[in-house]
Amino acid sequence: MTQARTSTAEPLTLPEGIQGIVSDWSSDQRAFKNVPWGKAMMWIFLLSDTFIFSCFLISYMTVRMSTTEPWPNPSEVFGLTVGGKSIPLLLIAIMTFVLISSSGTMAMAVKFGYEKNRKMTFILMLCTAALGATFVGMQAFEWTKLIVHEGIRPWGNPLGAAQFGSVFFMVTGFHGTHVSIGVIFLIIIARKVLRGDMDLERPGFFTSRKSRYEAVEIMGLYWHFVDLVWVFIFAVFYLW
Amino acid sequence: MAHAEGQQLGAHVEGQQHPIGIYLKIWGLLFVLSTASYLVDYFHLQGYLRWFLIIVFMLLKAGLIVAVFMHMLWERLAMVYAILVPTVLLMVLLGIGALEADYTFLTRGVFFLKGLF
Numbered sequence: 001m002t003q004a005r006t007s008t009a010e011p012l013t014l015p016e017g018i019q020g021i022v023s024d025w026s027s028d029q030r031a032f033k034n035v036p037w038g039k040a041m042m043w044i045f046l047l048s049d050t051f052i053f054s055c056f057l058i059s060y061m062t063v064r065m066s067t068t069e070p071w072p073n074p075s076e077v078f079g080l081t082v083g084g085k086s087i088p089l090l091l092i093a094i095m096t097f098v099l100i101s102s103s104g105t106m107a108m109a110v111k112f113g114y115e116k117n118r119k120m121t122f123i124l125m126l127c128t129a130a131l132g133a134t135f136v137g138m139q140a141f142e143w144t145k146l147i148v149h150e151g152i153r154p155w156g157n158p159l160g161a162a163q164f165g166s167v168f169f170m171v172t173g174f175h176g177t178h179v180s181i182g183v184i185f186l187i188i189i190a191r192k193v194l195r196g197d198m199d200l201e202r203p204g205f206f207t208s209r210k211s212r213y214e215a216v217e218i219m220g221l222y223w224h225f226v227d228l229v230w231v232f233i234f235a236v237f238y239l240w
Numbered sequence: 241m242a243h244a245e246g247q248q249l250g251a252h253v254e255g256q257q258h259p260i261g262i263y264l265k266i267w268g269l270l271f272v273l274s275t276a277s278y279l280v281d282y283f284h285l286q287g288y289l290r291w292f293l294i295i296v297f298m299l300l301k302a303g304l305i306v307a308v309f310m311h312m313l314w315e316r317l318a319m320v321y322a323i324l325v326p327t328v329l330l331m332v333l334l335g336i337g338a339l340e341a342d343y344t345f346l347t348r349g350v351f352f353l354k355g356l357f
Contacts, residue, residue, distance in 0.1 A: 017317065024318035032319045043323050054330045058337040065341035068348050075281055093278045100274060104267035107309045114257050217256065217311075224309045228302055234274075235298035239281050239290075 042218045046225045049178075053229050056171050057236055063163045064240070072159035074238045077150065078142070092238050095138050096230065099179075102131035103227040106220045113216035118193055121216060125190035128223060132183040139176045143169075171233060178226050189219045256311045266308045273301050 014033055015023050025031050032040040064071055080090040109124035146152040146168070154169050156162040192198065197211035204211055277297040280290055307313040312320055 014316070020316060021318045021321060024316060031322070033316050035315065035319055040319070043319070047323050047326060050327055051330070054327075054333065058330070058333050061334070062337040062341040062344075065338065066344035066348065068345070068352055075284075089278065089281050093274070096274050096278070097271065100267070100270045103270070103305065103309055104263060107263040107267075108260060110256070111258065111260055111263065221310055224305050227309075228305050231298055231301045231305065235277065235294050239277060239294045 036212075036214045036218075038218050039214060039221065042221045046221065049225065049229075053171075053174070053232070056167075056174065057232060060167045060171060060237065063167060064161075067161045067163055069161035071161050072157065072164050074240070077146070077152075077159065078238060089238060091138060091142055092234065095135055095142075096234055098131050098135050098138070099227050099230050102128045102135070103224050105131065106223045110217045110220040113193065113198070113213040116199065116213065118196060118199070121213075122190050122194040125186050125193065125216070125219075129183045129186040129190065132179050132186065132223075132226075136176055136179050136183065139172060139179075143172075168237070171237060175226070175229055175233060178229070182223050182226050185219060186223065189215055256314060258311075258314075262308060266304050270301055270304060273297050273304075277301075 014020060024033055027033075030037070075088040076086075078090075078092050079086050079088045081087075082090065105124045105127040109121050109128060112120040112124060151158050152165045152168070154166045157165050192202075192211055193213075193216065196202075198213045198215070201210040201212065203209065274297075277294060280293045280297070285293065312323075
């Protein structure tokens with residue numbers, strides 16, 4: 001059972017396992033120990049976002065399973081012709097690698113942030129933003145290709161099931177919006193890091209809270225989530 | 241702890257510090273898994289094998305991102321369960337969606353292809 005804490009000299013250790021869950025949730029102050037509240041709130045936001053994207057993807061599944069029209073083959077629709085040879089899903093594969101790379105640079109930015117290495121954090125966050133912008137750019141190229149050259153519209157397309165267009169624009173559009181918002185916030189936070197806001201604990205202009213390096217990690221959580229959603233979109237939309 | 245004086249009301253402000261190697265390794269692993277799932281399509285694998293591989297690679301990638309990049313591996317269980325358990329409930333929605341889709345497909349089949357039923 002619980003260890004008796006007879007001495008106040010040794011630091012208080014939190015119980016682990018199931019016992020830890022019970023004690024954390026039943027503790028008087030806050031359920032999420034060792035986590036700044038901003039990070040806990042970001043996690044809860046991401047949970048709600050998970051439900052939004054799940055609603056999209058599950059309704060996509062329902063729509064695709066129930067249509068009697070043939071579904072356009074994503075492998076061909078999203079293929080690229082390189083040197084006269086058609087390579088299936090090439091663009092999407094490159095986009096996937098770009099986004100994963102941006103996650104990698106973001107993870108390292110968080111690490112350098114906690115080491116208070118302003119320059120590296122700034123550079124890596126800017127790399128992340130650049131890769132994110134590249135992703136959005138490629139998505140814009142893909143949308144243009146589909147709308148202009150393939151004649152795909154939200155209400156119908158010449159390739160098969162009309163639902164293809166509506167699902168595609170809805171899901172990738174919502175994801176692309178997330179990426180775009182992420183890029184904007186990456187640049188904002190990166191600027192704050194470079195300016196030394198986190199070291200000076202300068203109050204944020206909107207919340208007036210002290211700037212801390214945990215903001216980089218919270219930003220990272222959002223960014224990794226965007227990558228995470230893409231993993232699911234890539235698997236169920238493009239590879240199905 | 242540089243921020244020791246900044247802590248108040250027991251707010252335990254402590255960052256996640258991990259060696260850079262683990263991020264690079266996971267990054268590499270994610271590249272490998274993405275390539276693998278791309279190759280599933282490239283080699284036109286079909287049927288249950290395709291589905292099995294796609295889902296396995298998808299879940300492995302998602303797991304690595306959440307566990308390492310998002311530091312879930314090092315959070316306390318109260319936090320991990322609060323976030324991950326609700327997502328498991330989505331499986332119920334998934335099941336409902338699949339049932340509904342099968343039913344809709346059946347009724348559409350009956351309506352459009354009366355001769356077959």
